Amino acid sequence: xxxxxxxxxxxxxxxxxxxxxxxxxxxxxxxxxxxxxxxxxxxxxxxxxxxxxxxxxxxxxx
Amino acid sequence: xxxxxxxxxxxxxxxxxxxxxxxxxxxxxxxxxxxxxxxxxxxxxxxxxxxxxxxxxxxxxxxxxxxxxxxxxxxxxxxxxxxxxxxxxxxxxxxxxxxxxxxxxxxxxxxxxxxxxxxxxxxxxxxxxxxxxxxxxxxxxxxxxxxxxxxxxxxxxxxxxxxxxxxxxxxxxxxxxxxxxxxxxxxxxxxxxxxxxxxxxxxxxxxxxxxxxxxxxxxxxxxxxxxxxxxxxxxxxxxxxxxxxxxxxxxxxxxxxxxxxxxxxxxxxxxxxxxxxxxxxxxxxxxxxxxxxxxxxxxxxxxxxxxxxxxxxxxxxxxxxxxxxxxxxxxxxxxxxxxxxxxxxxxxxxxxxxxxxxxxxxxxxxxxxxxxxxxxxxxxxxxxxxxxxxxxxxxxxxxxxxxxxxxxxxxxxxxxxxxxxxxxxxxxxxxxxxxxxxxxxxxxxxxxxxxxxxxxxxxxxxxxxxxxxxxxxxxxxxxxxxxxxxxxxxxxxxxxxxxxxxxxxxxxxxxxxxxxxxxxxxxx
Numbered sequence: 001x002x003x004x005x006x007x008x009x010x011x012x013x014x015x016x017x018x019x020x021x022x023x024x025x026x027x028x029x030x031x032x033x034x035x036x037x038x039x040x041x042x043x044x045x046x047x048x049x050x051x052x053x054x055x056x057x058x059x060x061x062x
Numbered sequence: 063x064x065x066x067x068x069x070x071x072x073x074x075x076x077x078x079x080x081x082x083x084x085x086x087x088x089x090x091x092x093x094x095x096x097x098x099x100x101x102x103x104x105x106x107x108x109x110x111x112x113x114x115x116x117x118x119x120x121x122x123x124x125x126x127x128x129x130x131x132x133x134x135x136x137x138x139x140x141x142x143x144x145x146x147x148x149x150x151x152x153x154x155x156x157x158x159x160x161x162x163x164x165x166x167x168x169x170x171x172x173x174x175x176x177x178x179x180x181x182x183x184x185x186x187x188x189x190x191x192x193x194x195x196x197x198x199x200x201x202x203x204x205x206x207x208x209x210x211x212x213x214x215x216x217x218x219x220x221x222x223x224x225x226x227x228x229x230x231x232x233x234x235x236x237x238x239x240x241x242x243x244x245x246x247x248x249x250x251x252x253x254x255x256x257x258x259x260x261x262x263x264x265x266x267x268x269x270x271x272x273x274x275x276x277x278x279x280x281x282x283x284x285x286x287x288x289x290x291x292x293x294x295x296x297x298x299x300x301x302x303x304x305x306x307x308x309x310x311x312x313x314x315x316x317x318x319x320x321x322x323x324x325x326x327x328x329x330x331x332x333x334x335x336x337x338x339x340x341x342x343x344x345x346x347x348x349x350x351x352x353x354x355x356x357x358x359x360x361x362x363x364x365x366x367x368x369x370x371x372x373x374x375x376x377x378x379x380x381x382x383x384x385x386x387x388x389x390x391x392x393x394x395x396x397x398x399x400x401x402x403x404x405x406x407x408x409x410x411x412x413x414x415x416x417x418x419x420x421x422x423x424x425x426x427x428x429x430x431x432x433x434x435x436x437x438x439x440x441x442x443x444x445x446x447x448x449x450x451x452x453x454x455x456x457x458x459x460x461x462x463x464x465x466x467x468x469x470x471x472x473x474x475x476x477x478x479x480x481x482x483x484x485x486x487x488x489x490x491x492x493x494x495x496x497x498x499x500x501x502x503x504x505x506x507x508x509x510x511x512x513x514x515x516x517x518x519x520x521x522x523x524x525x526x527x528x529x530x531x532x533x534x535x536x537x538x539x540x541x542x543x544x545x546x547x548x549x550x551x552x553x554x555x556x557x558x559x560x561x562x563x564x565x566x567x568x569x570x571x572x573x574x575x576x577x578x579x580x581x582x583x584x585x586x
Contacts, residue, residue, distance in 0.1 A: 004108055004118070006239040007101030008094050011121040015114070
C-alpha cells in the first residue's frame with residue numbers, strides 16, 4: 001500500500017487503500033487516453049461507462 | 063498546536079500530475095515552522111477519485127482542513143468541500159488560492175461549506191488564522207486578508223492584507239510531504255527540449271512573484287500589488303484588480319542555496335522556474351538578477367556536464383549539475399543574458415508570443431510587437447535555448463487578417479502550434495470586461511462557466527467580437543495546419559446576416575485600468 005498521506009506526525013487511522021485495484025484502472029485510463037489521442041478518420045472510441053442506452057426490444061425478441 | 067490536513071485538488075485531469083503545488087508546499091512549511099501538525103493528501107498526484115476522500119477526512123481529528131488551487135480546480139474543490147463537511151463537520155474548512163481570490167463573494171456563496179477564505183497572499187494571514195483556531199477563537203472579523211461569515215452565514219470580506227516585502231524570509235517549501243518518488247519524478251521529463259526530455263528528477267521552484275506587464279488575459283492572484291478591496295455600490299467589500307505592481311524576487315543567493323539543497327536532498331537534475339516572467343524581473347533589477355543567478359549557478363557547481371567547457375551529457379542518473387527552464391519575453395530578453403543562461407544550463411524558455419498581428423499585440427498590453435515576436439524566436443534559438451512560443455486565437459479584435467498574419471509567421475519561423483483559445487479567467491481584465499457576455503453564453507449561470515474552465519485548450523465563453531465558437535474551432539484547426547488556402551476560402555464565404563456580435567465589452571467595478579499599487583508591508 002502506498003503512503004497516500006504525508007506529514008510531520010502519525011495519523012490516528014491509517015488509510016487502507018489497496019494498490020491492486022489501480023492497475024486495471026491505470027490500464028483503462030492509459031488506453032482511453034491513447035485512443036482519444038488517435039481519433040480521426042476511421043479511428044473512433046466509445047466509452048463503456050458513458051453509454052446511456054436501453055434496448056427497445058422486448059424480452060422475447062420482438 | 064493545530065492539526066491540519068491539506069488537500070491538493072486535481073488539476074488538468076487529461077495529463078499526468080507534473081507539478082508539486084508550490085503554494086501548498088510553502089504554507090505547509092510555514093505551519094510546521096509555527097509548531098503545528100500537518101498532513102498532506104495530494105489528490106492530484108494520486109488520482110484516486112472522490113471515493114477515497116472520506117477515509118482521508120476520517121484519518122484523524124482535524125482542527126483545520128485546508129484546500130485551494132487555481133480556478134481550474136473549482137469543480138474538484140466544490141465536491142471535496144461538500145464531502146469534508148459531511149464526513150468531518152467539526153473540522154474548520156479553510157480555502158484559499160486563485161480560485162477564491164479572484165471572486166471571493168461568489169465562491170463563498172457557491173460553496174457554503176467553506177468556513178473561511180484567505181484572499182490574496184497567505185504568508186502572514188495563514189499562521190495568524192492557525193493561531194486563532196488553536197486558541198479556539200473563530201472570530202475573524204478583525205483579521206486582514208480573509209473572507210469570513212457572519213452569524214447568518216453571509217460572507218464578510220475584510221480589508222486587504224499587505225503582501226510581504228522580503229521574500230527571503232519565506233522557508234523552503236515542504237517538498238518531502240509530496241509523493242516525489244512515487245509520482246512526480248516519474249513525470250519529470252517534458253517534450254520542450256531534448257535535454258528536458260532526458261531528465262529524471264525535476265522539481266519546480268518560484269524565484270519571483272508577479273510581472274510588470276498588463277496583459278489583458280492575465281491576473282496575478284492578488285500577490286503582486288494588483289489587488290484592492292473596496293466597497294461596491296451595495297456597500298459590500300469586493301475585490302478590485304488594477305495595473306498596480308509590487309515587483310518582488312528572491313535574492314540570487316536564496317535561489318542558489320535552495321537549488322543546492324534540492325540537489326543534496328533529492329538528487330534533482332532539473333529545476334523549472336514557475337515564475338510568471340523571468341525577464342521582467344531581470345529588467346526590474348537593471349539586468350543584474352538573472353546574470354547573478356547564472357554566474358552563481360555555475361560557481362556552485364550546478365552547471366550541467368554538457369554545458370561545461372569540453373563537456374558532454376552525463377549518463378542517466380549521473381548528472382552532477384542541474385538543468386533548468388523558465389519564462390521569457392520577446393521585448394525584454396537580451397542576447398547576452400540568453401547566452402549566459404544557456405551556459406548555466408537553461409534548456410528552454412516559454413515565450414507568450416500569443417499572436418503576430420500588430421493590432422492585437424498593441425491592444426494586448428504585452429509590450430511587444432509582431433517584429434519583436436518574430437525576432438525573438440531566432441534570437442533565443444541562436445543562444446542554444448529552445449524557445450516554446452505560445453499562441454492564442456479568438457482575441458476580441460481577431461479577424462481573418464490577424465489569423466493570416468499569425469499563420470504566415472508560424473510558417474516563416476517553422477513553428478507548429480495548436481493555439482489556445484482566448485479565455486477570460488476570473489480576475490483578469492478580460493473577465494470583467496466581458497462578464498455579461500460570458501453569463502449570456504452560459505444561460506446566466508456564472509458558476510457553470512467557472513466549472514467549465516480548463517487550460518484554454520478547449521473552447522469556453524467566446525470573447526471575440528467577430529467569431530462564434532464554431533468559427534474559432536475551425537480557425538484553431540486552420541492555424542494548426544497552417545492552411546492559408548482554407549483560411550482564404552473561409553473568409554470568402556463567411557457571413558452572418560442578422561447576427562449581432564457574440565461578445566461585447568463593458569465597464570466593471572472590479573477592474574480599474576489604472577496603475578494603483580496595492581499595499582505592501584512597511585508602506586506609509
